[in-house]
Amino acid sequence: MTDTTSSTPRRVLFIDRDGTILREPADEQIDALSKLSFLPHVITALRQIMTLDFEPVLVSNQDGLGTPSFPEDTFWPAHRFMLDTLAGEDIYFAREHIDRTFPADNAPTRKPGTAMLTGYMDGSRDLTRSFVIGDRATDVQLACNLGCKAILLQRPEAAATMLTPEQHAALALATDNWLQVADFLRRSSRHAVVQRRTAETDICVEVDLDGMGETRIDTGLHFYDHMLAQLPHHAGLSLVCTCRGDLEVDEHHTMEDVALALGEALRQALGDKRGIGRYGFALPMDECDAQVTLDLGGRIDFQWDVPFTREYVGDTPTEMFKHVFGSLAAALHANLHITARGENNHHLIEGVWKAFARSLRQAITRNVADHRVPSSKGSI
Secondary structure, eight states, X not given: OOOEEEOOOBEEEEEOOBTTTBOOOTTSOOOSGGGOOBOTTHHXXXXXXXXXXXXXXXXXXXXXXXXXXBOHHHHHHHHHHHHHHXXXXXXXXXXXXXXXXXXXXXXXXXXXXXXXXXXXXXXXXXXXXXXXXXXXXXXXXXXXXXXXXXXXXXXXXXXXXXXXXXXXXXXXXXXXXXXXXHHHHHHHOOEEEEEEEOSSEEEEEEEETTSOOOEEEEOSOHHHHHHHTHHHHHHTOEEEEEEEEXXXXXXXXXXXXXXXXXXXXXXXXXXXXXXXXXXXXXXXXXXXXXXXXXXXSSXXXXXXXXXXXXXXXXXXXXXXXXXXXXXXXXXXXXXXXXXXXXXXXXXXXXHHHHHHXXXXXXXXXXXXXXXXXXXXXXXX
């Protein structure tokens, strides 16, 4: 069997410098340390953003850098001071892209041109979920040209008058408050798409841990779809799951591979797990006693004690649910224990899914005021 599982490419933050990180002086040229000052809350916000799953990149136009109008030796001391200050707060850029041309040169490397950034446009990055952060319409246009979204460091009323219709369509947020930028990015960061293709199945799973419960599920097994649909509602996430499997053979490949793809998507969306609750538990539900305990600490273990008295519920074999949750725990890198008792087999397995979803909700909930990894080891 050939298993090709593709995961989500990394997202990028293309961050402007002058007017975005640093206050822009009246002459639009920071050529002395005395002219350098940081925008309010930018360091606090960038520290928070550094914990998210983005590749931070600095992109800046510096008109005529290296010419008599802007000598190199007047630019670099202030620039290095900025970088050193940020580094002292654990804020680093993966790369810096600085265009030195004048506006009249109309160079393709100058924002909003993308010639400096072609290395990010080869499919290795998820540009559709990346952002340009800047204070000018040209920054928003850069987002349009890259195929990503824009965050404009301006009041919303200013954005309403300075952008074209095309630029408005690319605008994800307009604010002059960096803390709002960090909060927005934090809420949009826990998302993953996993595509899994084998000789038996073709699966796509998309999860957003901070979504609004959007649901679209089609595995070809109606009762399995009904169970998977418990996750968005009870775990407070969004889930899209499609599968085309060899149901003419039996249900095994479809149910197992969907569980593996779902577990992988959840694991990717959790990222480095900073600030999460990590643990979850659920107690009796309805007339069934369904108990689920969960630890997202990275150690894989699975225990199952759920006796069924029917071979099928609807079109779905009950014996497969043990395998489903075991596969999910393995792909999620989780410790998962499930025990349930009940008379009605439909209610029994539905109680298990609801209890698992509630347990997952507790474990993935993030404390936005605490960005520490929930482990004394410092990583999980």
